[in-house]
Amino acid sequence: MNPKHSYAYLDPEAKREIRRKVLKALAIPAYQVPFASREMPLARGWGTGGLQLTLSLVGPEDVVKVIDQGADDSVNAANLRRFIAHVSGARTTTDALEATLIQSRHRIPEERLQEGQILILQVPIPEPLRYVEPSDAKARELHALGDYSLLWVDLFEEHLHYGHSRKGAAYPVLVHGRYVMDPSPLPRWDLPKLHQAAHITLFGAGREKRIYAVPPYTQVEPLAFVDRPFQPEPIVGSCRRTGCRHVFLNAIPQEDGSLAYEISDQGYMEKLLAGKESGPLFGEKQHG
């Protein structure tokens, strides 16, 4: 640890403010809490929001996993992990079940997370109404009134013209029956993992200066018409290294123009390849 910096890089006031905002966010599921987003030693748009959340919550006893699109070894994830370890002294891991804090861009691990684990997602645009209501002031009013008619109108239009919703990621969800949130650009596959989860999910948007949260065992329902239910992506193909077809796969274009597939959650794939036992998956039925 570098004695020139405060513990975990952020000064105590910053950590205090962010923790208070996190508590408020947990108390009001999916409500966007503004916070004074600090300058981080990486550019905006690269996860500064998620990073500030992790740094405010991390302690020397924590075990930290960082992924980017499911991969622990992408440049972005590797940089963030090294930095967090350096300023906090926490241990790092690629095992989702071993981690106490998981910072992630665009994916939720496949193995079911437990109580006591915190998932921190990096969010570019926290406002689910942004694309249908450009004015932020009006959007805030709509949230206050619980008026999400614009989103339903948008959904109706999609079904009218295409027969289904064309949103691949960032599909709006209604949390705790009250606020609609942007679940960050997670693929649809990951959304059911948020519903009635045992773990805490936090969302940080550094450039937009917003924090929001889904506390454990909370309703998270994608907006959908009752007779046109929400569908996650169908899994096409199978992983070229494990043969799996029951978890989310990355499509990798080959030189000859065809597509090869690999499990997106690298930590999970490593366990399968090493023959190690993995935990129950989110997708499997809950026991008990």
Next chain:
Amino acid sequence: MVEERPLLELVKVWKAYGDRWALKNVSLKLYPQEVLGVVGASGSGKSTLLRILYLQEPAQGEYWLNIPGWEGCNLLSLSPYERPAARRHLAMVYQEAAQALRMGFAALTNVAEPLVLKGERRFEVLQKEAQAALERADFPLARAGDPPTFLSGGERQRVQIAKALAQEPTAILLDEPTTGLDLLVQATFLDTLRRLKRQLGMSLILVSHDLSVVRALADRIVVLHQGEVVEEGLADQVLEDPRHPFTQDLVAARL
């Protein structure tokens, strides 16, 4: 002789902008299944009156809706957060369709919106009921997927009407709905409104500076002049036997 309660009532409403009074001591009643026309020159306050009726602007006085759940509640005393609930029972049709419709979304989508707001979550039902409302408004169904930007003026007004019908409001407010439409389009649109009035027993408040439009639809007329009600009565009586000097001027000015 005929015992009936008004559906909607304004009592002694005053509205000022700064030190200028736009409405002075205005009272009116709308009865079930009637069309009330509001006429007057520009600046008479009729547009302000409609905005107040639609709860878009505050005013002093009383505004009562005599429907279950709203008795005894003065709508003018509602906070901005309570107004949307009251507005569910009122629909507004504007002169400019762009004020009511989402111009980039299909006509059908626009009409489905109030149904979604009422709580309907089945796509098939939304589609069917929105289509039915468009049909009732004599809108050509082949164009139901087109956004209003690509529709003619008359078609846009029909989409507004369909949207209002889908809402099933207590009263529909119309602000110069035919102004700007050419005469034949106007006549067919009025025809639709008349038919709907008969078939559905709608209660309407119609503001128009065009007396022939008012004559075609209204049962009773209220005449506004400089913010005050100067005359009211049966539609044909106000237009054929006007008694207030301003009403006489207004009627005499008909081409």
Next chain:
Amino acid sequence: MLQVIDLEKRFFLHRLGREVLAFRQVSFSLQAGELLLLEGPNGAGKSSLLRTLYRSYCPTGGQILLQTPRGRVDLARLGDREILWIRREYIGYVSQFLDPRPRTTALELVAEPLLWRGVEESRARQRAAELLLELGLKPELLEAFPTGFSGGEKQKLNLARSLIHPYPLLLLDEPTASLDAGARKALRERLRLLKQQGTALVGVFHSPEDVAGLVDKTYHLEEKQDVAVRT
């Protein structure tokens, strides 16, 4: 069933500073099944009297007493909502003017008053067709839009619309204008039938033959004199 006492209508034209008298001191009574013919020179106020009975004009003096199942009412003093109800149930009015309705067929126009009363649609259309054909409208025009009709055809439409529902009191203002002889005869028969059914009628007719044998009473309006010129 109808008693008019000292009825008067004056107009006050503010911009001109003038008071115009339409008629004054009009009194008559009418029983069910009787036809009252209004006569007098042009400008004597016959149309104005009819319009006053219908409450399109507000009388400035006198009473219009109408016997209804709910009791006797004075139309001169009733409120607007009550007048609307009376017009729907009690008093019909036939004039020469037809609202332009580009998208409503002749048949629909005539069926409308029945549909307002909840008569079932096919029955209403049937009765409307019968009446229109009786008045001599060509069958092919039944489903046509009236905008292209001749004056006589429009008038048949007018009449049919006012006659289709048997009002207890019917007011007629020159109903035979622009009608051919056949239609005038058909109208006379209809009026006879209505009288038999108990309808009371007050009318202004272009020529006496139109109501030959049907007139029970006559009221003659004198040429009016302007009462006063206000400055």
